[in-house]
Amino acid sequence: MPGAPALDRTLAPNLREKLIVALDVSTPSEASALVRALGESVVFYKIGMEFAYGGGLAFADSLIKDGKQVFLDLKLHDIPTTVSRACANVARLGARFLTVHAYPQTMAAAKSGVAGSPLQLLGVTVMTSYDDRDLAEAGFACGVKELVARRAAQACAAGLDGLILSGEEARSVRARYGSNLLLVTPGIRPAGAQASDQKRTMTPAQAIEAGADYLVVGRPVTAAKDPKAAAQEILAEIAAS
Numbered sequence: 001m002p003g004a005p006a007l008d009r010t011l012a013p014n015l016r017e018k019l020i021v022a023l024d025v026s027t028p029s030e031a032s033a034l035v036r037a038l039g040e041s042v043v044f045y046k047i048g049m050e051f052a053y054g055g056g057l058a059f060a061d062s063l064i065k066d067g068k069q070v071f072l073d074l075k076l077h078d079i080p081t082t083v084s085r086a087c088a089n090v091a092r093l094g095a096r097f098l099t100v101h102a103y104p105q106t107m108a109a110a111k112s113g114v115a116g117s118p119l120q121l122l123g124v125t126v127m128t129s130y131d132d133r134d135l136a137e138a139g140f141a142c143g144v145k146e147l148v149a150r151r152a153a154q155a156c157a158a159g160l161d162g163l164i165l166s167g168e169e170a171r172s173v174r175a176r177y178g179s180n181l182l183l184v185t186p187g188i189r190p191a192g193a194q195a196s197d198q199k200r201t202m203t204p205a206q207a208i209e210a211g212a213d214y215l216v217v218g219r220p221v222t223a224a225k226d227p228k229a230a231a232q233e234i235l236a237e238i239a240a241s
């Protein structure tokens with residue numbers, strides 16, 4: 001099977017791996033231009049919904065062949081049979097991480113689908129664009145903190161490798177689960193950067209100090225005038241944390 005070798009989930013990522021750049025673009029040519037501009041500074045890329053529907057899965061293959069790590073942020077959620085079979089197919093692509101929504105049924109099905117492959121599963125707890133009011137509006141009786149804690153427990157019980165959560169919850173989840181779960185935090189905003197649609201944000205240094213293993217950064221790098229300089233500033237902030 002192609003792709004990364006099986007990794008101990010407790011293995012601390014090296015410094016450059018801690019920065020995952022979200023390739024939120026629509027075409028392979030836009031993605032190629034960004035990857036070229038970022039050069040050796042960035043070794044880990046995330047391909048999500050936007051690019052996956054625009055040629056991103058084939059592009060993932062070329063990134064892997066070039067020695068980059070790939071995180072497929074597909075946020076799968078469906079009936080168990082569909083999730084399990086989809087995960088088995090994704091496992092053949094050679095990516096390192098795949099996201100599924102952190103519902104117990106979905107996580108159990110995903111786990112069975114990737115059995116025997118090195119693909120690591122991350123459960124999406126509560127989107128970083130949500131706050132307590134958004135959860136109430138969606139019909140949840142609890143707030144973000146409580147829902148993340150509940151989903152972390154269920155992800156751990158399902159044998160997932162890690163979680164997507166915001167830096168705001170990282171400290172308490174790290175304290176509860178130690179190195180048993182990889183903590184991957186989107187919603188990263190260097191000081192002074194626009195939050196845009198993100199509601200639970202932290203700076204790179206704050207997220208690392210709170211216990212994040214990996215930081216997912218999109219627009220602060222990809223929309224910067226000089227994406228490579230922006231990525232290098234974030235790496236320097238991570239290194240100093």
Ligand SMILES: O=c1ccn([C@@H]2O[C@H](COP(=O)(O)O)[C@@H](O)[C@H]2O)c(=O)[nH]1
Binds near residue numbers: 165188220
């Ligand atoms: O809870 C979540 C889960 C995934 N994301 C994804 O991360 C990036 C963040 O991009 P920015 O431009 O840095 O805001 C994006 O691809 C999201 O789909 C998230 O933000 N929150």
